Amino acid sequence: MIDRKAQTRKNLISLAAVLVFLALVLVLDQTIKPTSKAYMLLTVLQKGSVYALAAVSMNLLNGFTGLFSLGHAGFMLIGAYTYAIFTIPSDARDTVYQYFDAAVRVSFPETLGGALGGFGTALGVLLAVLLAGAVAALFAYLIGLPVLRLKSDYLAIATLGFAEIIRAIFQWKKLGPITNGSNLLKNFARCSTFKLKLGETTVSLSTFVPVLIATLCIALIVLLVNSTYGRAFQAIRDDEVAAEAMGINLARHKMLSFCTSCFFAGVSGATMAMVLSIAQANNFKSAMTYEILLMVVLGGIGSISGSVIGALLFISASEWWLRGLDSGTFLGITAPTVFRNGFRLVVFSVIIMVVVLFFRKGIMGDRELPEALRKKTKRGEVSGNE
Amino acid sequence: MGLWNTVLPYLLSGISVGGQYALIAVGYTMVYGILRLINFAHGDVFMVAGLMMVYFAAAMPLYAAIPLMIALTVLLGFTIERVAYKPLRTAPRMSVMISAIGVSYLLQNLALYITGGLNKNYPEIPWISDKITVFGATTTRVTVITPFLTVALVFALVFLINHTKIGMAMRAVSKDFETAELMGIRINSVISVTFVIGTFLAAVGSLLFFSNYPGIVPTSGAMPGLKAFVAAVFGGIGSIPGAVVGAFIIGISESIIKGLDTILITQGLIAEQVDFSTFSDAVTFVLLIVILVFKPTGLFGEKTTDKV
Amino acid sequence: MSERQSVLRLDHVTMQFGGVVAVDDLSMEVGEGEIVALIGPNGAGKTTAFNAITGVYEPTNGQVSFLGAPVVRNHPQGKMKKQYKGSDAALYANEPVLRPTPDKLTALGMARTFQNIRLWKTQTVFDNVLIAKHMLKTSSFLSATLHANRAEEADQRAEVAALLEIARALATKPKLLMLDEPAAGMNPQETAELTAFIGRIRTEFGMTILLIEHHMDLVMDISDRIYVIDFGKLIAHGTPEVIQNDPRVIDAYLGVEEDA
Numbered sequence A: 001m002i003d004r005k006a007q008t009r010k011n012l013i014s015l016a017a018v019l020v021f022l023a024l025v026l027v028l029d030q031t032i033k034p035t036s037k038a039y040m041l042l043t044v045l046q047k048g049s050v051y052a053l054a055a056v057s058m059n060l061l062n063g064f065t066g067l068f069s070l071g072h073a074g075f076m077l078i079g080a081y082t083y084a085i086f087t088i089p090s091d092a093r094d095t096v097y098q099y100f101d102a103a104v105r106v107s108f109p110e111t112l113g114g115a116l117g118g119f120g121t122a123l124g125v126l127l128a129v130l131l132a133g134a135v136a137a138l139f140a141y142l143i144g145l146p147v148l149r150l151k152s153d154y155l156a157i158a159t160l161g162f163a164e165i166i167r168a169i170f171q172w173k174k175l176g177p178i179t180n181g182s183n184l185l186k187n188f189a190r191c192s193t194f195k196l197k198l199g200e201t202t203v204s205l206s207t208f209v210p211v212l213i214a215t216l217c218i219a220l221i222v223l224l225v226n227s228t229y230g231r232a233f234q235a236i237r238d239d240e241v242a243a244e245a246m247g248i249n250l251a252r253h254k255m256l257s258f259c260t261s262c263f264f265a266g267v268s269g270a271t272m273a274m275v276l277s278i279a280q281a282n283n284f285k286s287a288m289t290y291e292i293l294l295m296v297v298l299g300g301i302g303s304i305s306g307s308v309i310g311a312l313l314f315i316s317a318s319e320w321w322l323r324g325l326d327s328g329t330f331l332g333i334t335a336p337t338v339f340r341n342g343f344r345l346v347v348f349s350v351i352i353m354v355v356v357l358f359f360r361k362g363i364m365g366d367r368e369l370p371e372a373l374r375k376k377t378k379r380g381e382v383s384g385n386e
Numbered sequence B: 001m002g003l004w005n006t007v008l009p010y011l012l013s014g015i016s017v018g019g020q021y022a023l024i025a026v027g028y029t030m031v032y033g034i035l036r037l038i039n040f041a042h043g044d045v046f047m048v049a050g051l052m053m054v055y056f057a058a059a060m061p062l063y064a065a066i067p068l069m070i071a072l073t074v075l076l077g078f079t080i081e082r083v084a085y086k087p088l089r090t091a092p093r094m095s096v097m098i099s100a101i102g103v104s105y106l107l108q109n110l111a112l113y114i115t116g117g118l119n120k121n122y123p124e125i126p127w128i129s130d131k132i133t134v135f136g137a138t139t140t141r142v143t144v145i146t147p148f149l150t151v152a153l154v155f156a157l158v159f160l161i162n163h164t165k166i167g168m169a170m171r172a173v174s175k176d177f178e179t180a181e182l183m184g185i186r187i188n189s190v191i192s193v194t195f196v197i198g199t200f201l202a203a204v205g206s207l208l209f210f211s212n213y214p215g216i217v218p219t220s221g222a223m224p225g226l227k228a229f230v231a232a233v234f235g236g237i238g239s240i241p242g243a244v245v246g247a248f249i250i251g252i253s254e255s256i257i258k259g260l261d262t263i264l265i266t267q268g269l270i271a272e273q274v275d276f277s278t279f280s281d282a283v284t285f286v287l288l289i290v291i292l293v294f295k296p297t298g299l300f301g302e303k304t305t306d307k308v
Numbered sequence C: 001m002s003e004r005q006s007v008l009r010l011d012h013v014t015m016q017f018g019g020v021v022a023v024d025d026l027s028m029e030v031g032e033g034e035i036v037a038l039i040g041p042n043g044a045g046k047t048t049a050f051n052a053i054t055g056v057y058e059p060t061n062g063q064v065s066f067l068g069a070p071v072v073r074n075h076p077q078g079k080m081k082k083q084y085k086g087s088d089a090a091l092y093a094n095e096p097v098l099r100p101t102p103d104k105l106t107a108l109g110m111a112r113t114f115q116n117i118r119l120w121k122t123q124t125v126f127d128n129v130l131i132a133k134h135m136l137k138t139s140s141f142l143s144a145t146l147h148a149n150r151a152e153e154a155d156q157r158a159e160v161a162a163l164l165e166i167a168r169a170l171a172t173k174p175k176l177l178m179l180d181e182p183a184a185g186m187n188p189q190e191t192a193e194l195t196a197f198i199g200r201i202r203t204e205f206g207m208t209i210l211l212i213e214h215h216m217d218l219v220m221d222i223s224d225r226i227y228v229i230d231f232g233k234l235i236a237h238g239t240p241e242v243i244q245n246d247p248r249v250i251d252a253y254l255g256v257e258e259d260a
Helices: A004-031 A039-064 A072-085 A090-096 A108-116 A118-147 A152-171 A173-179 A208-226 A228-238 A240-245 A250-276 A286-299 A304-321 A343-358 A369-373 B003-035 B042-059 B062-088 B093-115 B141-163 B165-175 B177-182 B187-211 B222-235 B240-266 B282-294 C046-053 C087-092 C102-108 C125-132 C141-146 C161-170 C188-205 C216-222 C240-244 C247-254
Strands: A195-198 A201-204 B131-134 B137-140 C006-017 C020-031 C035-039 C061-066 C069-074 C110-112 C176-180 C208-212 C225-230 C233-238
Touching: A004 A039, A004 A201, A004 A208, A004 A369, A039 A072, A039 A208, A039 A228, A039 A250, A039 A286, A039 A304, A072 A118, A072 A152, A072 A173, A072 A250, A072 A286, A108 A118, A118 A152, A118 A250, A118 B282, A152 A173, A152 A286, A152 B093, A152 B222, A152 B282, A208 A228, A208 A250, A208 A304, A208 C141, A228 A240, A228 A250, A228 C125, A228 C141, A240 A250, A240 C102, A286 A304, A286 A343, A286 B093, A286 B222, A304 A343, A304 A369, A343 B062, A343 B093, B003 B042, B003 B137, B003 B141, B003 B165, B003 B187, B003 B222, B003 B240, B042 B062, B042 B093, B042 B187, B042 B222, B062 B093, B062 B187, B131 B141, B137 B141, B141 B165, B141 B187, B141 B240, B165 B177, B165 B187, B177 B187, B222 B240, B222 B282, B240 B282, C006 C046, C006 C208, C020 C035, C020 C046, C020 C208, C020 C225, C020 C233, C035 C046, C035 C216, C046 C176, C046 C208, C069 C102, C102 C110, C110 C161, C125 C161, C161 C176, C161 C188, C188 C208, C188 C216, C216 C240, C225 C240, C225 C247, C233 C240, C233 C247
Parallel strands: C035 C208, C035 C225, C110 C176, C176 C208
Antiparallel strands: A195 A201, B131 B137, C006 C020, C006 C061, C061 C069, C225 C233
């Protein structure tokens, strides 16, 4: 039966592990200099946290609720733009919107920073990130009204379509005063400028902030998945008819899951803008959604820690470990004719295909990391036929 | 200038693009009809067919290059099915769809590696690339040929499906996979034939499509592929005539949206550019969502009920 | 039964799929505290009737009343009421066509099991029951998310999935429990235990139960009244004794004898 004490202990261990990890990131942030070779590690951590959050939020929808949606890039786009638009400082605004007369002239970090000092700047960034999520969730609500009634692959193609429509809207010249048309947004609050001044010393937060945002959001998703709502989502995934017969309102719960997932996709988009220092609609193509989906599959559909691992591996492999495949030398073998630009991605996609075909459950299957570490036997599933 | 003269070039190119989408869409709709799979890699096979043509045309005369390109494309389609989809026959539908996305990712990355990401110029094919004048609008011959060729090929296909043994097997498999298997139909060969036909049409489609475009990049197949799939859904997935009608509707709408600014300005309806052309891709998806919301099974789709 | 309060009442419920009439003009009633069985040969339309009652299907015609109030109703004329003038319009003016989804009916107090057992397979035994209580919860989405103190998976296996489905249905605190062939696949020993279990649910919770079952021992043992349908039509109704001796029921189950 339920052992409350053991449960509390496990929770505390997980919490401690997360805190140690965050502290480690903070230390690395100070010690690794941009010129160092190990700086790649920080790049991977920054991008990895963006994609980890994106993958986990997609998993909430595709893995835990069983709604196969392919609109993630669109919602990340909304998040990235919302964040960027509301954090461009007023003196940089006219440079950014060089062809348009900028309509939005408020910058949260600037306004709040002016009123409250350094704390206000941080609050402004936080507010912009939350707004990014909220706007993405609002769009998700509007899109969800017509499309959530659709079944499996129809839902996938409709959400994919919506992401493309969103991309077109954000590039529309008529919306230029807000979105800067097809030109990129820049000069907004970005990671490389995040610092904490403690008297004499300056603490760099450029990696810590995106990692912290992703960690907090993923923690929230973990709590949600384990809550009664999360269980209801999984009931819908396992058997929609039974879920409805047991009093679960399908439309409401699907919408909740969709909006929550898109909220975090929006936050992930905002973090991405923060990390990359630019936001441009053309980067958020369906190929990005596919990549996120492949991360989820790599880690194991239905496992949150799996998605995090999948995203980190994906980013490390494509940005770091397999770099040599593109530049002539890999594992000591020099073959410039084979190891040239693009070979990395070929090898990488072959690995992905091998996982998809032969390791269908991904790295974690539907287990979570603590569970896997304890090497517990597969949990007791209830029997029952189709 | 009259309305007709302004609209005509866009209408012509719309019909032509529609015909090219139709050739791709048939592949989608047939595969979906049988496997219930959105073959995301189909658009990329179409792109690979285009790239093959680029390389072959540089190495050999066209009368050898074209058949070789078609044959290898068909082989590619066949291989993809055997390697990436067949092992997942009993897996959940989502796994197969993910495998399709993986194949698409692989093909794009392979193309990126081989071409170095550079824009490859499509070879000029004599006669079909020639400029001609239709009703006072200048266009290429391929624009005019495409719809006729498409319709002819589709008629041949419909004949094959309705009047041959393999066609009957295909119909049986798409109606009920398990029962067809129990009735002794060799599912795997039926599925292979489906892929062979689908990729053949995509190869022909690529020949027509890329003749009208300046060049090919590794992502060139993604958008036409998606649009062709939307066309298949629009017409009612599983229905070949539906896919063709859907493709023409989507091709024409897209083309008209591209020229809407010019049309409205010459008609004096608007004073300055509204920049409708930004939405030339998006309009496809708007059409898709409208049809899915109001008639989820498409224009010619059959209604299905779930058993509890 | 007239002295009992009506829990479930069907008036002329018809369920048509294309040309097939699966349930044909079925009228029946279940009173409070009763155990009523719905029996009939395979394909007689029993499960379809369940689905029409619980909102999975929208009946082609007829009305289902629950606890004295109509909850599911469909009159072909009602759909066309905008075109109707005069007396017909007045008849249906205040009666909108209802299309309640199963979750709303469950919220009203109907709970069911499934013939082809539909447990949530990736969920543990404990979670299966817990999820069924989700509906009764009053905390908001956010507070439920932040409420971290929750039980871990119960590490036990379901020996009898049917019993778990009943437990899950009971977790929604229903007023009417609808069991669709709970004894399917059970041996006589298990069936006897199930019979006792259903009896206990009635005595301990005062539960009203509507039952579809093929095991006649079980049906005759615990039912107060029995409805028999064949080809969607009601062919007999009464106490177990009456049903057992009804020639039409014997015909339906055994087939009409050639020389009879």
